[in-house]
Amino acid sequence: MISRRWAVAAVAAGALLATGACGSGFDENKSTQQSSGPASLQIMIASSGDAETTAVKDAAAMWAKSSGNTANVIPAQDIVQQLGQGLAGSNPPDVFYVDAARFADYASVGALEPYAQTMAGADAFVPGLKQSFTYKDQLYCVPKDSSTLALEINTDLWSKAGLTDADIPTTWDQLTSVAQKIKAKGITPMAIGDTRDRIGAFLVQAGGWWTSPDGTKATADTPQNEQALAYVQSLLKNGLAKYPKALDAGWAGEAFGKGKVAMTMEGNWIRGAMSTDFPNIKYTVKELPAGPKGKGTLSFTQCWGIAAKSKFKTQAQQFVQAMTTADQQLSFAKAFGVMPSRQDAQATYEQQNPDDAPFVEGAKYGQGPVNAPKMDSVLADLDAGLQGLQTGDPKAILQRFDKNAKTALGG
Amino acid sequence: MSAKGIRGNERTAGWIFVAPALIILGLFFVLPILMALWVSLTGWNGQGSPFTSRVPFVGLHNYTALFATDDLARQDFMTSIRNNAYYVLLVVPLQTVLALGLALVLNNRILKGKSFFRTAFFFPSVTSSVAISVVFLFMFANGGAINALLSAVGINGPQWFSDPRGLIHIALDRVGVHNAPAALADHGVLGLTWWDWLSGPSVAMCAIITLVVWTTSGTFMVMFLAALQNLPIQLDEAGMVDGANAWQRFWRITLPQLRPTMFLVVTLGLIGTWQVFDQIYVMSQGNPAKTTLTPAFLSYRTAFRDFDYGSGAAISFVLFLIIVLFTLLQRWLLRERRGH
Known part of the structure; x- marks a missing residue:
């Protein structure tokens, strides 16, 4: 019996030794730079x-x-x-x-x-x-x-709603009023993607952002951000804007391309999607309407x-x-x-x-994405909150983000 | 201890014979596990080797953080445990019953075209799970085959992969409980409220459950079939002579004899379902609203996306413990009872 126990011990020791050996094998070789000659x-x-x-x-x-x-x-x-x-x-x-x-x-x-x-x-x-x-x-x-976000307008639906170039919205108030006119004609006015990568633009227009510019502090719970989310919520609640999911589309560009909505806010990648998948839709691109604190968009x-x-x-x-x-x-x-x-x-x-x-x-x-490490799961959690914005509480979403981000940023 | 004698050299020979297997197991199995265990005790960020002195050793912090700290990491982990528990709870019984049912049908002596059905039932098991997942994505799309079928019989199908509502919540909603009762919403354990724990699998998770039951029951059917074909026919005939009907013969004679196979199938099922990864990775990535997040996927995401390899490894070891516990539990439940 004793010898068997020794054998087991020997195997275990061997495994540990091998771990150590592997470890040294993985060790960084002194970074030898080769600055001349073919690389x-x-x-x-x-x-x-x-x-x-x-x-x-x-x-x-x-x-x-x-x-x-x-x-x-x-x-x-x-x-x-x-x-x-x-x-x-x-x-x-x-x-x-x-x-x-x-x-x-x-x-x-x-x-x-x-x-x-x-x-x-x-x-x-x-x-x-x-x-x-x-x-x-x-x-x-x-x-x-x-890439940046802009406002895409379906020109056929636009004129069908009795709107002209003079009606193209440049402020939140104008956006609300044209959306109401479009809705009155039985057309869904707008598709907005249900993630921070679209809704965040409203935050910028209201003068807020999720984090401080240097990415060291969470700054979601502010009156500006709350105003922005409340505005988006009012669009959703009154049927002036819908998430792609509610329009049976994978993303806002698909709903737009299928002619289900008169407006959407997407980036320049929508050009490629429109010309390959929906070549018959006529549309024009304008800058996003300005918010209380001026123009704002997101850049990628x-x-x-x-x-x-x-x-x-x-x-x-x-x-x-x-x-x-x-x-x-x-x-x-x-x-x-x-x-x-x-x-x-x-x-x-x-x-x-x-x-x-x-x-x-x-x-x-344009405002770039949140620039801070270890935020992936926090931002995924934020997106889950934004998906429920229509019935949710904007302040609660912002506070939840702050709490989670604080842990991730260690501040 | 004098091991010398006529068989004195057998021990050495024995070790030499098993050495190749031991070396391969040690190199590709024991060693990686030990290395992962080490990583789970460190704060390694994935840059360079985890086996240098520059990697901070954090002891059990990665493990305690999963249970003791009230933050997003614990909440995500507990959500993933909840999702996977519902998944296991539905998949294991369903696939076992389905596999046994199919095996019984195929074992029936009067069935014609046996080999055709055997191949048909087994086919999903030998197809790549990624390929099947992609096909299911199309079938469960909002305008896909499943919803087309449902609408043909007048049912407005759900948006399968974007519906985060849990089945139990939906059922409660039907009977008039629209909001969480305060008793459940205000109290909770381990970062989730009781209301969250009791959500049931989401609609999206149900689509994945359907897929997995369909693909794996073929494998287990083959195991049951092999066991059924090995059963002595005399016992069944003796039962007939004693006047037992078909149900009694199945329940009292066939099923007890299948106990070892049942143990195998349930154990393999438990292990496989707690480790579910590829379907989640291909089909949902944890969405919608984290309702298809599972510990295996969370471990991957924590390590490779957040560069928190220590926590990722810790999650996988907790998962390992969960699997061991469940296997021991069902071994105890399926034990031979004496004097019965």
Whole structure:
């Protein structure tokens, strides 16, 4: 019996030893930088489709050829998970897309190299977008493109309701009154997505926001935010706006494309959806109506992140430089319908696509997503609250957010 | 202890024979579990190795936080436990009964085209769960096949994957209880009110339950069928001679003999249902309003989305304990009772 017990102990000890051995195997090798000579860059992208994948691959191949490096573009199925694996294994891709909504999570754990702090030409990017990639006063990465919300109007339904161009709403009051006129004709006036990524625009228009600008404090429970949610609630309660779910649609753009609503508020991605899925709907795009504290919209963006553990940071930065020139941004815009993130490129883009002017204008005052780490579950909880806004208590939703966010932000 | 003798060398030989299995088990099973256990005791944020001195050791904090701190993390965890408990409560009995029923039908001597039905019933089990999940997404879409069928018989089907209402809440609503009674809404345990605990599975969860029952009962049917075909026919015939009817023979003769298989099926069912992940990941990601959040998915989300690998690992170990407890419990319930 004794010897068997010894054998078990030996096996257990062996397993522990192996754990230790593995541990040392995983240990970070002293980051050896290779700043000259040919580099082999791994670039992971969260592609919106074949058009984007092809465009990025082509641009990367061109850069690789002219600079003498190799660049391998990997379109990710689930970039959050694939990056997580790469970072945990100390073997992340050198360059990767970072969504503004996830940026603070990566920056706070030290996964990103703050290369943009010293990058030449970083001033050319839209300040609001740069703010989305700033963590603790450091600009980590440069935005690769931008999207903003605007008001889309179905022109057929608009004239059916007896409205003209002069009726296009520019304030909350006007929005309410045109919505009432549309509703009187038996048409659902508006579809609003039931998430913070749409309803948040009303907060900006009322002069509030979920968190402080530096993302360190939760500031949801304020009179401004309450006013904004109360306004959205009044639209929902009076049948002047509906969530997509109530219109049997997956998102507001689908309800709009099917001609179920006269208005919606979506971003420039609605262009692609309309031309492929609903080519027969005629519509026009305007800036969102202003609230009590002026104009406000939300901006969405991704940046070219460089891994802090990359072996080829110099070459990676050269690659990002090449991907974010004004010309390259404009050719990306043409290839897969995103807006440039550089001010100079945006001006050219606006000239080339005058119909998109409201989206470009929005980029100048757009508010980025909540920029703070460890907020994913708090924001998911907020969305659950906003889904029940029609019958819920706006103040309770805001207070609940503050309570949860305080724990996450540790303040 | 003198182990020497004529069989003295057998022990060494035995160890050598089992060594390959032990090494593989140790390397790919014991070792990862030990490593995960270590991670669950740390505040590792997923950057670099968790086995360096720079990773903060936090002791049992990740575990106590799941039960003792009144915050969102505990609330999410308890919500996921609630959802999964309702899921297990419905899936395990339904799939066991369905599997047994199908096996009994296939075991019937007068059934024609047996192999066709056997294949048909077994087919969902061998198909990829992701593929089936996607097909079910289409079937349960608002304008999908299920709602089309329901509307054909005059029922206005629910918006399956966007309806967060619990079945028990809906039932109470029907009988006139529209708002939570104060006694249930104002008191609670572990971060959820009693009213929340008693919500029942949501409509969205019911769609997933249907899918899982349909896909897994085929596997368990095969197990029951194998057991049924091994039963001695003489006992059944003896029952007939004694004048027992079909129901009595099934209840008193067949079913008791199936006890080991029943134990296997229920155990595998419990383990599988507490670990449900792929259907949730593909179909709902925990939505709507967290009613399809399960511990396995929450563990994944905490680790890979919030970079809180310690908490994520802790959730998976709590899940492991829950599974062990339930398995022990049903082992005790299904034990052979003497003098019966």
